[in-house]
Amino acid sequence: MDTEKEFDVFLCHNSEDKDVVTEIGNRLRLCGINPWLDIWNLRPGIDLQDALGEEIANIQTVAVFIGSAGIGSWQGEEIKFFIREFIERDCLVFPVLLESAPDELELPPLLAGKTWVDFRSSIPDPLEQLVWGITSKKPSITHQAVRSGKTQIESGGYELPARKEEVIAEELLELERHLQRDEWLLADKLTANLLTHQADLLSEHTCLFDEASIVTNRMKSIACSTIVSIDRLWQENSGGKFGFSVQKDIYQSMTRSCVFEHISIHSLGSELGWYIQDICRWIRRSELISDKDKAPAGHFPWMICHDKRVVKTDYSRVNNNLKIKRVIFVMESMENMSKLFARLDDCYGVSRG
Template identity: 30%
Template sequence: MEKYDVFICHNSQDKPEVGKIKSSLQSQGIKTFYDEDNLIAFKKWKKQLQDHISEVKAFLVFISNNGTGPIQHEEIDFFLKEVLPKNSEIQTGLVILRNTVEGIINTVKNSYPEFKDFHYCDFRKEELNSMNKLILAITGREPESQSIITQPKSLTKTPQQPPHADSISLEGIDYRELTELLSESKWEDAWENANYLTYKLMLNAVGKTQEDQLTKEDVKDFPCTDLYKIDKLWVEHSNGKFGFSIQKEIYLSVGGKPDGIFNQSIWRKFSDLVGWVGKDANGCNFFYDSEEEFTFDISAHKGHLPVLIEDYQEIIIDIFARIEACPQFNKDPLKLLNSHLGFQPDTSAIKAVEIINSLPNI
């Protein structure tokens, strides 16, 4: 297997800019692994990526306003879990592409705290100097020529747009990648990647990283706007087949109550309807407890996804209770108004007017 100096981990949407940087690195004699250039046809692409990640001298993660892509997530996870612990000498860090907003960088760092320990290369500053610094960091020497490093005019004329306000929640969570995955759910692994990303985004929404677990306490105070956003994306892109609110409807249909109290009998009925139950070799039923047992496909039972693999039996019951408490899921306009005004959900219209009138003029 041919060995490379650098593995370029990037979002496919960033190929125009990343490709130019790759060419500049190659012009300095740096052997770069770049998927569309170096993947061999008719061989398993995931194994090829992992094999090369394990052998390179430097693993560079390129970040832009497009966020990190689903394949990029897999590459980063493999590197941090399987490669970096065994080879502390490997060079790694973030390469920040032009016009990237701080919120995106912070999201990536929160998702992968390991990168907080490494200084990053910032192309938002003067590009020629940034390219020189990148080459120096990889090779330990100044670039031989600077004429090939400048960015093409076509790139500088069309800067990346910052994320739309609707894609960033009040907690600073960026939902563009989840939207992209669910909208491209016809592709292989899209549903599974979306399910994985959903859990990670939920951890981020409560200030945790992917190394943590979502607890009952986290769910009880989970941000309603984020829960509603996640659920809405799943419901819309599955045509009403998947989503927490869909699961809640099924749970209520078998006699469940959205009170956060686990009932074994109700759980059996619910799990059977959403397809979370299998049969062992003796024909006995058992509840799924590993990722391989679930079906990440639109052909799955209604309500089958999303599934939070870690302690999902208890967590999902608490999510149903949280949905019940969140006004965004309630179509009662008075409760929605009370929520926006900061009043209790059951505050009457007359009482709300009295409270507003009692406020001092500003």
């Protein structure tokens, strides 16, 4: 990429898709790409079109994101504006279909016929396709490079810095905004993203948090400042009802009252509102209680795995011949939760020291 220009791509999107586009923008940053996004680059009180008019010479590519809400009226004006620039300056404008985009989609005439990036499909990798569209260089992101803290993109020479403080700081500010607005589900997902970025686990996940993940046996790779900041933000904005420390206190209270066996994670899960004892089932992320007054203490952040690789199948015989399939959660999670709480104690010791 030309290092003289300030921005590599303008992320054009409907306001209803802002959260998911912001997440994609953070992932682009980790690939060494500098996106223009209104919440990062538009100063309050400045007209969007005026700001874009000033930056147009510094933007070479426009990615138009389309989700379930389609294209908003202002977004449509943005497209027309950049299409004119595309004609005059030979810039690239292409559509990006988000996971929420409908299967049958009619693109605006200005975008019809253009090759798109499709986040509804994992093959080919949509992030790699997006990077390719922005840089004109086909990327090859290796798992080994990602785990070592660097992402090499073949033919481009871009590196992901081993330290990601800038991205982490941005996401902590975003987490605080969600928590202040009582947007618990969005804050929960962002918490998972923060932990993922610090653990350098951008692929091949073992323990899933919806779309983000973290393997707790790599807790030591996560900076104490991040863990403590996340925990304090949850506690301060929930009136002390949510956070890792709240979960730890509940866990320790339960350990004092009974002797835990290997199934004790079910008891903890039930206490936190993650496990439904009557039907012996772990809830899904979509079933989390978003009303703070109704949610039990410690309900967030959500720390339960739902990867198919950590479940096993049991068969129960009914009426001597009928087998009913049951999915049973493999409980490495009690050990994992203990690792989280131990890491939390270590980190608070560091912060106090």
